[in-house]
Amino acid sequence: xxxxxxxxxGKSTADTAGDTRNVSKVKVxxxxxxxxxxxxxxxYGASELSKSLRIVHDLALxxxxxxxxxEEKRALFGVRCLGKKLKKPL
Numbered sequence: 001x002x003x004x005x006x007x008x009x010g011k012s013t014a015d016t017a018g019d020t021r022n023v024s025k026v027k028v029x030x031x032x033x034x035x036x037x038x039x040x041x042x043x044y045g046a047s048e049l050s051k052s053l054r055i056v057h058d059l060a061l062x063x064x065x066x067x068x069x070x071e072e073k074r075a076l077f078g079v080r081c082l083g084k085k086l087k088k089p090l
Contacts, residue, residue, distance in 0.1 A: 046087070052083075053083030057083065
């Protein structure tokens, strides 16, 4: 029989709030690829990844002789936006 904290003795199995670590309040399920992306960002470091994305953006835009069309501009804008979002604290 399970007992609540303060009843019976010992630690309760019904009281798990103290055992959780960094429980997210996300109310949607993440896909495996989304989980993998988050794990990568956490492993690599958000600020480091932000710097890398900014460098790639600047190299492609300012230090390349390759003509840039609408599709490429859109992709570079996405890279830049992702880099800016990662720069902010999580």
